[in-house]
Amino acid sequence: MAYQVLARKWRPRTFAEMVGQTHVLRALMNALSTDRLHHAYLFTGTRGVGKTTIARIFAKSLNCETHGVSDHPCGHCRTCTEIDGGRFVDLIEVDAASRTGVDDTRELLDNVQYAPTRGRYKVYLIDEVHMLTRQSFNALLKTLEEPPPHIKFLLATTDPQKLLPTVLSRCLQFNLKRLPLELIHSHLSHILETEQIAFEPASLHFLARAADGSMRDALSLLDQAIAYGAGQLTVADVSAMLGTLEQGVVYHLLRSLMANDAVALLNNVKQLAESNPDFNQVLADLLSILQKIALAQVLPDSLNSELPEEQMIAELAQQISPEDVQLFYQIGLTGRRDLPYAPEQRGGFEMLLLRMLAFRPVNAAFSAPETAKPTPSRTMADAPRPVAATTVTHVPPTAAAVPEKKTIVKTPPVSSPVSPAPITPTNTPNNTPAHSPAKNQVLTLNNPEDWLHLVKQLPLGGAVRQLALNCALTQVSGHTLHLQLAKDSEMLGVGGRVSELEKIILNYCGQPYHIEIHITQQLNTVTVAELQHREQNEYEQQLKVQIQSDPFVQSLQQRFGAKIMRIQANKNGENS
Structure with missing residues (x-):
């Protein structure tokens, strides 16, 4: 027959x-x-x-x-x-x-x-x-x-x-849906047991995966594997027939990535190249393993402990962080799209693996970000910036941006050009930020300019900040602050903003102060808002002089008739 x-x-x-x-x-x-x-x-x-x-x-x-x-x-x-x-x-x-x-x-x-x-x-x-x-x-x-x-x-x-x-x-x-890999695997196992054909269970996993949800394709591949293996199925024979690599090779690559060992990683690629593989398929296998590791980290019960591959996935899921898994997967997914454009597949695959190492964050940066220091493996963008740190220390978030701009123009100095206000005693701890509360301290407001320094140090925001910026200090009597507010800004003093300002001063110095607002047609002294506007104009004038004196700008003006224009940034930081 x-x-x-x-x-x-x-x-x-x-x-x-x-x-x-x-x-x-x-x-x-x-x-x-x-x-x-x-x-x-x-x-x-x-x-x-x-x-x-x-x-x-x-x-x-x-x-x-x-x-x-x-x-x-x-x-x-x-x-x-x-x-x-x-x-x-x-x-x-x-x-x-x-x-x-x-x-x-x-x-x-x-x-x-x-x-x-x-x-x-x-x-x-x-x-x-x-x-x-x-x-x-x-x-x-x-x-x-x-x-x-x-x-x-x-x-x-x-x-x-x-x-x-x-x-x-x-x-x-x-x-009709694609058949799950486990269902194809179990059906092939049943057929081989009925046909009395010797097989290694792991070999059926390769066949089921190659079938891609089609039972007919799985049975055709099974026929081919039986003929290739002379009546029996082994992992080596099935891998050779399908032209795929043993999973152990891909696991070695992943372990070298986890160990951050570039030398071992390139040696693995060198050994891999001796078998002349399809590096696009190798990358696909690596992405498949990373996906299974990510799934195992979220749902450990989804793994089948009876399969050797699933056991290895469970072991790797405990050794690699979820952040590294997502990073490797995303770089590999993007690199698979670009791999055909590489001069040669092996070189493109090596660059992709080195990219995974180069962009892998230092573990110390996650565990102790405040003590992390730049290392040779990190890029210059990751290194701490002392200028930014100094600016944050000396200029509170609620302060105006004018002092920061002056600091940028005058490159050598880092600290704010505005001297700190004399509102705290000299024994204030060095590690206390300028905007943090100083409990049980008495405000020393000897002149109207002290109010300007106090407003810059208080953690103000919204309408309360606008109220403080547009007020001028006229007198301090005991624990009462007498402030002047212009008639055209009278609406800033309504809606409980005065009491909210009193609470902020209480939290800052630890003692209650009462604020009395006096509405006047014309202020007798300068407000914080006016000072900021004045300093902004001075800064812009200095900046304009610097730009106009730049030789390159002058050459553009002479050759092309270029003009210097002022661009105003809106509240979202976008130019308008």
Whole structure:
């Protein structure tokens, strides 16, 4: 007897033998058992997931001589055996890929009006129905919508997007899913045990992954692997047949990345290059492992402890941080897109791995950011900036930006040009920030300028800050501060802002102070807002002089007639 390939030998004959697709089988079996049958069914899904197989079983269920219309055909009557052998006269199978013309469709429909020869129903099984032309669909529409009672249409396609909406609306559509890797693995194991073929369980994992959700592809690869291994399956033989690498090689690469060992990493690539692999596939395997590690870190129970690969994934998930996993995955995903543009695959793959090392953060930066120091492996952008740190120390967040700009113009000095206000005693701890509360201290406001220094040091914000900026100190009597406010700014002193300012001063010095606001037509002294405006103008004038005296700017003005323009930044930091 001639050898029959596994894909045909192990093709399901009943719904009970089907692997997966329970959501489709349940609907069909319930329809058969309750005799609620539609006239047209559409099965969609990728290749090898069971579309044609389910259609043939459905045809047997409709025409079984022993059980009649039921969800469990006998499989032994003449009708069932003829359908299994492809000889049943009332099951008309059409390959739409080879019969796309409208004439073929009309010829097919000429016999629709005639009753079935032997069966209960005449079944039209049209495979790859999306290959039909628009004219063929139009010829089919009327019959598809109102067929004779003895006609059933079973349509199958891998690309339902190409079907006309008018066709889709006339069919019950069932979408068959890709089969999970574990389901394919277990089914292949069952077949090999039944066929009494020796195999290594890990080898089936490679076959199931290469099948990409298709059981027919898995069975075809299994046939090829059995022939390649002379009747047995080993990991080495299956890897060589598929042209894939052993997972241990990819794990060595990942361990070198985790150890931050560039020398070992390049040595691994050198050894890998001796087998002339497809580095794009190596990168894909590395990304697959990183994805599984990330999943294991979030859901440890999702791993199968019986598989060696899953055990290694669980071990790596405990040794690498989630941040590194995400970084490696993102760099690898972007690098896979750019890998074809590299002068050679190996060089592009090496640069990608070195990029993972170069951009990997120093662990100390996560554990102790305040003590982290720049190391040779870090970029200059990661190094601490003393100027920025000094500015933060001497200028509170609520202070104006004018002193900072003066500091930038005068490059040598770092501290703020405005001297600190004499509001705290000399024994203030050195580690106390300028804007932090100084408890149990008495304000020493001897002149109106002291109020300017106090406002710059208080943690003010919003409308309270505007009130303080537009007030001028006129007198201090005990714990009462007498402030002047211009008539046109009178609305700043309403809504409880005065009491809120008193609370801020209380929190700052630890003692209560009462504030009295006196509304006047004209202020007798300068306010903080006016001082800021004055300093801003002085800064802009200095900056303008520096720009105008720059030789390069002067040459642009002379050669091109360039003009110096002032650009005002809005509150969002954007130029307008």
